[in-house]
Amino acid sequence: MRFSRYFLPVLKETPKEAEIISHQLMLRAGLIKQQAAGSYSWLPFGYKVLMKVQRIVEEEQNRAGAVEMLMPTLQSADLWRESGRYDAYGKEMLRIQDRHERDMLFGPTNEEMITDVFRSYVRSYKDLPLNLYHVQWKFRDEVRPRFGTMRSREFLMKDAYSFDLDKDRAVAAYNRMFVAYLRTYWRMGLTAIPMRAETGPIGGDLSHEFIVLAETGESGVFCHADMLDKPIPPADTDFRGDLTPIVQDWTSLYAATEDMFDKAEYEATVPENKRISARGIEVGQTFYFGTKYSEPMKATVTRPDGQEVAVHMGSYGVGVSRVIPAIIEASHDDAGIIWPVSVAPFEAILISLKVGDAATDAAAEKLYAELDAAGIDVLYDDRDQGAGGKFATADLIGVPYQLIVGPRGLKDGQVEIKHRKGGERETLAIDAAVARLKGLIEPQRRDQA
Numbered sequence: 118m119r120f121s122r123y124f125l126p127v128l129k130e131t132p133k134e135a136e137i138i139s140h141q142l143m144l145r146a147g148l149i150k151q152q153a154a155g156s157y158s159w160l161p162f163g164y165k166v167l168m169k170v171q172r173i174v175e176e177e178q179n180r181a182g183a184v185e186m187l188m189p190t191l192q193s194a195d196l197w198r199e200s201g202r203y204d205a206y207g208k209e210m211l212r213i214q215d216r217h218e219r220d221m222l223f224g225p226t227n228e229e230m231i232t233d234v235f236r237s238y239v240r241s242y243k244d245l246p247l248n249l250y251h252v253q254w255k256f257r258d259e260v261r262p263r264f265g266t267m268r269s270r271e272f273l274m275k276d277a278y279s280f281d282l283d284k285d286r287a288v289a290a291y292n293r294m295f296v297a298y299l300r301t302y303w304r305m306g307l308t309a310i311p312m313r314a315e316t317g318p319i320g321g322d323l324s325h326e327f328i329v330l331a332e333t334g335e336s337g338v339f340c341h342a343d344m345l346d347k348p349i350p351p352a353d354t355d356f357r358g359d360l361t362p363i364v365q366d367w368t369s370l371y372a373a374t375e376d377m378f379d380k381a382e383y384e385a386t387v388p389e390n391k392r393i394s395a396r397g398i399e400v401g402q403t404f405y406f407g408t409k410y411s412e413p414m415k416a417t418v419t420r421p422d423g424q425e426v427a428v429h430m431g432s433y434g435v436g437v438s439r440v441i442p443a444i445i446e447a448s449h450d451d452a453g454i455i456w457p458v459s460v461a462p463f464e465a466i467l468i469s470l471k472v473g474d475a476a477t478d479a480a481a482e483k484l485y486a487e488l489d490a491a492g493i494d495v496l497y498d499d500r501d502q503g504a505g506g507k508f509a510t511a512d513l514i515g516v517p518y519q520l521i522v523g524p525r526g527l528k529d530g531q532v533e534i535k536h537r538k539g540g541e542r543e544t545l546a547i548d549a550a551v552a553r554l555k556g557l558i559e560p561q562r563r564d565q566a
């Protein structure tokens with residue numbers, strides 16, 4: 118992509134309304150634009166990250182055996198009357214009437230609708246297990262939307278719903294999502310710790326919040342320090358097998374949100390030098406809630422013995438649009454964002470230091486074509502502007518590698534690579550640059566890892 122033809126409106130000043138660093142950087146680096154309280158446009162640069170995050174979420178859901186679909190944003194109030202949540206949900210639910218004065222709502226979550234899909238088609242235990250998911254916009258009329266897309270009113274969520282014959286099988290389904298979540302966040306470069314959590318309006322008795330530690334996080338959390346560097350289950354994990362040992366290994370160490378905090382247990386099981394009491398960002402939550410929706414909504418299947426029983430369900434959310442500020446909170450410096458390669462809007466930025474100089478233009482155009490041919494997603498800064506501003510922009514927008522081409526180096530046939538993360542610089546022969554970048558980037562893509 119040529120910068121001159123792209124749409125990347127970078128702001129010099131830090132917008133006053135933004136309190137936390139990720140919100141400031143998302144506005145300054147041209148990822149989002151606020152449209153109303155808690156409502157944002159995703160500009161091209163931000164949208165690219167959003168889609169990369171969504172793709173990783175989808176790949177890991179699919180790997181774990183969930184099946185993707187899409188449900189509407191507007192829902193009929195009648196479905197929610199069946200479960201009893203139409204009255205229970207409160208002011209966070211945006212209620213709407215259509216021209217026929219039918220009660221509708223903008224979905225804050227989809228347990229009712231998916232239960233309706235399920236009961237319309239599934240009759241027998243033979244069709245189980247089943248896990249259906251979608252990635253769709255939600256609306257919650259939050260009292261205090263803030264911190265940009267961290268807590269917005271309209272936000273993108275991946276929500277999956279599992280259906281099983283009984284509790285044991287439902288817990289096995291829960292475990293598959295648990296392992297998928299560990300892999301999902303890790304692939305985005307995040308350390309997200311599963312913590313015992315309260316179930317809130319979704320209901321149920323088994324739940325974990327996946328939490329990224331950050332000073333600006335809205336949740337208070339307590340955990341064992343060893344949770345921070347546990348190895349992540351590999352891509353070839355057998356999701357048809359028993360995942361209990363993996364989940365047990367993770368849940369055996371103490372980790373809980375403040376709502377579930379048990380001081381006595383914490384102090385008895387975590388040595389003093391391993392106690393972490395911190396703030397965190399909830400990037401996802403998993404729930405097992407049994408027959409809470411299937412019973413009132415009559416979502417039943419027949420067992421092998423012919424008896425009809427309500428299906429056991431779980432639901433599993435990832436805050437797709439919240440993950441992005443969480444990544445930025447965890448990975449930035451004074452100059453700007455530092456994207457992990459796997460979710461970076463571009464993997465490299467090619468910076469031409471003297472647009473209009475024949476030799477520099479020729480070398481930069483050639484590198485641009487070669488990077489493209491090598492499968493590297495590159496932003497080519499071909500704007501006729503001073504070097505200082507270009508460097509500042511490249512650092513601000515956080516592309517992992519900068520390939521710098523200018524007349525001085527070219528005299529000796531050389532270009533420079535700057536690593537955004539550590540700040541290291543390498544000078545190398547122009548012919549070696551593309552292979553070097555490939556060698557740096559490919560191992561970090563984490564696609565099959």
Ligand code: ATP
Pocket residue numbers: 226257259266267268269270272274317399400401402434435436437438439
């Ligand atoms: P919170 O406690 O932060 O309000 P929640 O527990 O109500 O979130 P869930 O119902 O568990 O949210 O939704 C699944 C995921 O969706 C959350 O883990 C979070 O990452 C994301 N999410 C929830 N509310 C918002 C919001 N207002 N803006 C952005 N993301 C959100």
Ligand code: MG
Pocket residue numbers: 326399401402
């Ligand atoms: Mg939650």
